[in-house]
Amino acid sequence: MMKKKSDILWPLGFGAVFLIIWQLYGFHRLLDLKPFQLPVPSEIIMTIFKNLEKVSGDCLLTVTGAIAGMAIGSAIGFAVAVTATLFPKWGYGGLTVISAFNAIPIVALSPIMNRWFSTGMGQKIGVVTVVTMAAMAINAYRGLNDLKPFSLDLMSSYAADKRTVFFRLRLPSCLPSVFTALKINITSAMIAAIVSEYFAASTSGLGFGIKDSLRKAEMAMGWSYITVSAIVGIILYLIIQAVERRAIKWHASQK
Amino acid sequence: GSSSSSDSSESSSSSSKSESSSSESSSAANGKLDKMTLQLKWLPQSQFMGYYVAKVKGYYEDEGIDLEILPGGSDIIPEQQVYNGVADVGVTWVSSLLKYQSQGWELKETAQIFQKSAMLLVSKKAAGINTPADLKGKKVGSWFGGNEYELYAMIENAGLDREKDLTLVQQDYTMDQLMNDEIDAASAMTYNEYGLLLESGYKEEDLNKLDMNDYNCAMLEDCLFSTSEWLGKNKDLYVRFLRASIKGWQDACENPEEAGKIVYEADNSVSLDHQIYMAKEVAKLVVPEGFDKAKIGYIDMNAVKQTADYALKYGLLTQAANIDECVDSSCWEEAVKQ
Amino acid sequence: MNNTPEITIKNVSMVYNDKGRDVTALSNVSLEIQKGEFISLLGPSGCGKTTLLRIIADLLQPTSGTVEVCGKSPREVRLEKKYGIVFQSPVLYDWRTVRKNICLPLELMKIDKAEQNNRVDALLEMIGLEKFQNHYPNQLSGGMQQRVGIARALAIQPEILLMDEPFSALDEFTREKLNEDLLRIWRKTNKTVIFVTHSIAESVFLSDRVCVLSPHPGRLSAVVDIDLPRPRTKEMRESPEFFNLVTKIRNSFEGV
Amino acid sequence: MNNTPEITIKNVSMVYNDKGRDVTALSNVSLEIQKGEFISLLGPSGCGKTTLLRIIADLLQPTSGTVEVCGKSPREVRLEKKYGIVFQSPVLYDWRTVRKNICLPLELMKIDKAEQNNRVDALLEMIGLEKFQNHYPNQLSGGMQQRVGIARALAIQPEILLMDEPFSALDEFTREKLNEDLLRIWRKTNKTVIFVTHSIAESVFLSDRVCVLSPHPGRLSAVVDIDLPRPRTKEMRESPEFFNLVTKIRNSFEGV
Amino acid sequence: MKKNKATAALLWTAGVVLLWEGVAFFLANILHDKMANAKLPYLHSIIYTIAANFSEISNAALITVSKAATGFALGAAAGIMLAVIMSISKTAEKIAFPYLIISQMIPVLGLAPIIFNLVRNMDLSRIIIAAYLTFFPVAANMLGGLKSVEPEKRELMYSYAAKKRSVYIKLMLPFSLPYLMTGLKIAAPLSITASILVDMLGSKGGIGVKLLYSLYGGEKDIFWASVLVCAAIGMLSCFIIILAEKILIPWKKTSSGGEE
Numbered sequence A: 001m002m003k004k005k006s007d008i009l010w011p012l013g014f015g016a017v018f019l020i021i022w023q024l025y026g027f028h029r030l031l032d033l034k035p036f037q038l039p040v041p042s043e044i045i046m047t048i049f050k051n052l053e054k055v056s057g058d059c060l061l062t063v064t065g066a067i068a069g070m071a072i073g074s075a076i077g078f079a080v081a082v083t084a085t086l087f088p089k090w091g092y093g094g095l096t097v098i099s100a101f102n103a104i105p106i107v108a109l110s111p112i113m114n115r116w117f118s119t120g121m122g123q124k125i126g127v128v129t130v131v132t133m134a135a136m137a138i139n140a141y142r143g144l145n146d147l148k149p150f151s152l153d154l155m156s157s158y159a160a161d162k163r164t165v166f167f168r169l170r171l172p173s174c175l176p177s178v179f180t181a182l183k184i185n186i187t188s189a190m191i192a193a194i195v196s197e198y199f200a201a202s203t204s205g206l207g208f209g210i211k212d213s214l215r216k217a218e219m220a221m222g223w224s225y226i227t228v229s230a231i232v233g234i235i236l237y238l239i240i241q242a243v244e245r246r247a248i249k250w251h252a253s254q255k
Numbered sequence B: 001g002s003s004s005s006s007d008s009s010e011s012s013s014s015s016s017k018s019e020s021s022s023s024e025s026s027s028a029a030n031g032k033l034d035k036m037t038l039q040l041k042w043l044p045q046s047q048f049m050g051y052y053v054a055k056v057k058g059y060y061e062d063e064g065i066d067l068e069i070l071p072g073g074s075d076i077i078p079e080q081q082v083y084n085g086v087a088d089v090g091v092t093w094v095s096s097l098l099k100y101q102s103q104g105w106e107l108k109e110t111a112q113i114f115q116k117s118a119m120l121l122v123s124k125k126a127a128g129i130n131t132p133a134d135l136k137g138k139k140v141g142s143w144f145g146g147n148e149y150e151l152y153a154m155i156e157n158a159g160l161d162r163e164k165d166l167t168l169v170q171q172d173y174t175m176d177q178l179m180n181d182e183i184d185a186a187s188a189m190t191y192n193e194y195g196l197l198l199e200s201g202y203k204e205e206d207l208n209k210l211d212m213n214d215y216n217c218a219m220l221e222d223c224l225f226s227t228s229e230w231l232g233k234n235k236d237l238y239v240r241f242l243r244a245s246i247k248g249w250q251d252a253c254e255n256p257e258e259a260g261k262i263v264y265e266a267d268n269s270v271s272l273d274h275q276i277y278m279a280k281e282v283a284k285l286v287v288p289e290g291f292d293k294a295k296i297g298y299i300d301m302n303a304v305k306q307t308a309d310y311a312l313k314y315g316l317l318t319q320a321a322n323i324d325e326c327v328d329s330s331c332w333e334e335a336v337k338q
Numbered sequence C, D: 001m002n003n004t005p006e007i008t009i010k011n012v013s014m015v016y017n018d019k020g021r022d023v024t025a026l027s028n029v030s031l032e033i034q035k036g037e038f039i040s041l042l043g044p045s046g047c048g049k050t051t052l053l054r055i056i057a058d059l060l061q062p063t064s065g066t067v068e069v070c071g072k073s074p075r076e077v078r079l080e081k082k083y084g085i086v087f088q089s090p091v092l093y094d095w096r097t098v099r100k101n102i103c104l105p106l107e108l109m110k111i112d113k114a115e116q117n118n119r120v121d122a123l124l125e126m127i128g129l130e131k132f133q134n135h136y137p138n139q140l141s142g143g144m145q146q147r148v149g150i151a152r153a154l155a156i157q158p159e160i161l162l163m164d165e166p167f168s169a170l171d172e173f174t175r176e177k178l179n180e181d182l183l184r185i186w187r188k189t190n191k192t193v194i195f196v197t198h199s200i201a202e203s204v205f206l207s208d209r210v211c212v213l214s215p216h217p218g219r220l221s222a223v224v225d226i227d228l229p230r231p232r233t234k235e236m237r238e239s240p241e242f243f244n245l246v247t248k249i250r251n252s253f254e255g256v
Numbered sequence E: 001m002k003k004n005k006a007t008a009a010l011l012w013t014a015g016v017v018l019l020w021e022g023v024a025f026f027l028a029n030i031l032h033d034k035m036a037n038a039k040l041p042y043l044h045s046i047i048y049t050i051a052a053n054f055s056e057i058s059n060a061a062l063i064t065v066s067k068a069a070t071g072f073a074l075g076a077a078a079g080i081m082l083a084v085i086m087s088i089s090k091t092a093e094k095i096a097f098p099y100l101i102i103s104q105m106i107p108v109l110g111l112a113p114i115i116f117n118l119v120r121n122m123d124l125s126r127i128i129i130a131a132y133l134t135f136f137p138v139a140a141n142m143l144g145g146l147k148s149v150e151p152e153k154r155e156l157m158y159s160y161a162a163k164k165r166s167v168y169i170k171l172m173l174p175f176s177l178p179y180l181m182t183g184l185k186i187a188a189p190l191s192i193t194a195s196i197l198v199d200m201l202g203s204k205g206g207i208g209v210k211l212l213y214s215l216y217g218g219e220k221d222i223f224w225a226s227v228l229v230c231a232a233i234g235m236l237s238c239f240i241i242i243l244a245e246k247i248l249i250p251w252k253k254t255s256s257g258g259e260e
């Protein structure tokens, strides 16, 4: 119990100190910044509250896109990993092919997706999907194939078919890797959704807000959007972590 | 506030510009060139041909300047680059500069390169947009991020409500949305996107264009600016820079084909044809008909005022800009004296 | 007992190859095992016992030679799910509790729930881990894990039971109890058992025949018939016949 | 032998807690071990032998009670690197060859290369794995892995040797050979040894005292002094005194 | 085995090519999509463009790859270091991890000015940004690996009272190597992305500049050629890591057991 408390207190305490230094212009002095270059927390928070409705609307939009895209992307990535596992001879190539998508920058992806989807949401989901595929595919593949010694032998001794081996052995043993992938993906999904909105055919979403505000020197507004996206990102991350704790209690990493 | 601003400036000049400020007076004499950096607003292209021409023809060197031209990019904001000391001087749009100034950034406009707005609203003939009033009920593209105010002015001058009477959509820096009929009218710069439309096979007669200059909603675009502080310390250097730049722009506007080639060779980005097309169009903005090319860089305070007024009216500025504070034409005046 | 052997091992050799370095684990091993026979494999550490077991179980392909089980290839027999294997290390699935680990093969064979529960309850009782049925493997002692592995192999009531040092981590009492349990089950169900052990006494107590392997390369160096009467009793362990057999095997061992 | 004990275990209890389910592994165990003494721990599977060893080695904190080693806390002794431990499972590092696995603690103690090589060569010879020194652990048989673990623990010539069923996966001959090797090393270097085993005979052959634990919760149920003369010889195993001691321990066991 | 792999690679290439050309054909000739050329041009025409502009594109690619290599090296190093620090100290993990995630949510547009202001050197800033964009998958995977070390393996080190440093060098790092490799497989192509993004922060050369110019200059063929080259480099980089994995992890090679 004590441990649980410190789990929260440490980062919060650190965060509080960080915010106070920031609020008292500590970073401004240190990094030689003017308040109008980097607004202080109080100003950011006030701006958020002043624009709460707009900000939360934009946030919802972006998060929806990010989550939908991540779900699709992770599913595709996982499917590729499964294929590569079930058909090792032929399937492995898929992993390398999918990693190619990781090398296409969002700046190039976004206009392409703009062509494919006429709505901002479609474009966003498209971009996030592509961005999240590889991390899941590569991690899941490792998890599906890095089995404990003889655990596969046990399955063959039961003449278990591929399906059974997959569901009874590979799936549970790949969970830790899948969660690692999800953690990577939730961050890249958010940022991909945001950056895709720079180019999207719509004028809403956190990304549009960030770009529009920062370009127009509305730093407080821009940083409000950034703050909100960071908060949402960390909440989503914590949710994944909480699910992970429950799902793989048995794993060494959860000790 | 004020004390911290003074030490910030000291350290900024000492870290990145110490050489230029210390060797200022002796430089030309002993053959050592003063280093100076110019931040472009966008990718190297004929939009900035004056500086490239001046550089290639050695005008900066003649003035004792070693100029480095920093290209812009999608994540680069010239005002911030200059304020942060990454560059000494920058190119930006006046409305954007006014906004930064109003937020407390001590920046000054020092010369106005484009005398006219290059912004167009382009549509296919079939959409039937012949006047701004025809925009009613249409889907109209803009790049936003500060590029939307001329459009707002055009819409509202035509008596339309920009929220209710039409739909504004973000454009992604290509003309694909227009070509694909996802939007009815697209923002386009005369020297760039419009040219791309023509190059991709559209004929002038297939297109309608609404020119901001024709509907009294033009705002000023490319100008030169720097921080008040840097200007205070490097006035002489800056005058020399302006002199060389104006010379470059004069050459470029006289011979856009050559200028286009120079830009293409300096940084072969877009195709040569497009650079030349752009050079020709830009020349029309820098030296419009009837404009004395000796006065390149002249700041038309009326135009600045109109820009500031629209910026205020459409919400970019929250209070009227004190435009006299924002502009410092003294260097330019000195540069064009001879 | 039938006269056609249940398992025929013919000239089996196994060479592990790793980057040009060959390790010959088995060399020309031949053996016939009757249906319902209880065979023990003995031999120094590293002589190839596990290797031979894995070849019979179709977990490994011999470099040369053949194995036939009921006139079929080990592969076919494996696919018929006739093997029950106790591995040398417990090989439990970390994400399953003790109970669920034992249940695993039953789930795979789609045995109905009630029957599953009956069998698992009986086995839990036999291995003395009723109280630990909801623990995860990493909460068990080494011997407890091993017992779970044994229970899991018995759960499917296989026709051929392959056991690789199943009782090595158990105290003598638990071991003796399980020896008896194993014999009881074997007698009742007429399984063929191949049993790897390092305890000569245990092999004598349990087996019909004891096969001794000699190492590097693994060869069959002696096969000793154990003609003690069945059922075997605790008292027999103290009998001179028992002692003689142990000595005989011990000698065949030392002759290596 | 000195009269102040080397290791003093006082009222040690250990309760594993997992989601409200408590498992009492040890309950009020007290024991004094003299310097240079060879102690065996016996007891049914799951009675807490490993737990006790881990507490002495400072790998686990007891729920209550204290352990003192040479008047210090186990932690201090561990930091002085006086422990050598053989774990119940081999715990080899997959990425190191046999030789490198044995070398590991020597590297950590910055012993010079030549000395490292000498020691490792001697140990490899002792465990009979010279030919396999460049193999990786996953290319070894179970017993071979276990022997590597033993060699690794002996390599650092620790003052206190904690061995958890070190010979369980070995055949009787290798086991007897290693028993003798262990005694020889022990005699030469005057180590204190705590030795967990399931073989009563082995414990009698090796030890000065045998401690029997009873399970659930683990208690010290008997401590038997082994007054056989040293050095112990193969022949002693057949002597009536030996047999009596085995029987005595077996009975104290069964009384549980 | 070798032959099998070659045929598999061939089959994959053929499959991808066919699929690509098929979709392109479908768009252009069956749906009669006006934007077919922007949505997905024919692969052969892109390859033709690459061939026609080979020296130009390959030069740009070379610049990007060399920058990506720097960014990748730094990002990987930073990721490994952060993971190690977080695994050494729970407190550090608790403090740092949430903020690392937050840091990943700050877009370059917001971050770049601060970094420029901090280091006041464009080249260094670009390297930092490239590293910033690549470190997270490495850190996450590496941390995952470090935390998966089996307790017994750690106890062995503990029993030797080994110094933290030795524990890491002799146990934690070798154990996490396979996990690290997974992270690197994700990060390697990502570093190309990062390098391209950095190209766009006002660089003078590189495939990213090509991409931007061609995108905004309406040169669709060059744009797609650049995209294809990016993807190819990404695949290659992943492939190199796979190769490195084979060499660096010899003990994993001998695996046993079959499966239906």
Ligand SMILES: Nc1ncnc2c1ncn2[C@@H]1O[C@H](COP(=O)(O)OP(=O)(O)OP(=O)(O)O)[C@@H](O)[C@H]1O
Residues within 6 Å of the ligand: C132, C138, C139, C140, C141, C142, C143, C144, C169, D016, D017, D018, D023, D024, D025, D043, D044, D045, D046, D047, D048, D049, D050, D051, D052, D088
């Ligand atoms: N990590 C753990 N979590 C919960 N319970 C544990 C844990 N480790 C051991 N136990 C329990 O503590 C008891 C004693 O375990 P221990 O490993 O000490 O037994 P042991 O005497 O070494 O047995 P064996 O001879 O089988 O190795 C067992 O009942 C076991 O279930």
Ligand SMILES: Nc1ncnc2c1ncn2[C@@H]1O[C@H](COP(=O)(O)OP(=O)(O)OP(=O)(O)O)[C@@H](O)[C@H]1O
Residues within 6 Å of the ligand: C016, C017, C018, C023, C024, C025, C043, C044, C045, C046, C047, C048, C049, C050, C051, C052, C088, D132, D138, D139, D140, D141, D142, D143, D144, D169, E254, E256
């Ligand atoms: N995967 C492998 N790769 C290379 N060599 C191996 C492999 N598995 C086993 N060997 C070698 O084959 C020989 C026989 O191994 P095996 O596991 O069959 O011995 P064993 O009789 O079961 O020994 P133990 O009683 O110690 O378990 C050993 O010398 C071992 O080194």
Ligand SMILES: [Mg+2]
Residues within 6 Å of the ligand: C049, C050, C051, C088, C164, D141, D142, D143
């Ligand atoms: Mg074996």
Ligand SMILES: [Mg+2]
Residues within 6 Å of the ligand: C141, C142, C143, D049, D050, D051, D088, D164
């Ligand atoms: Mg134990």
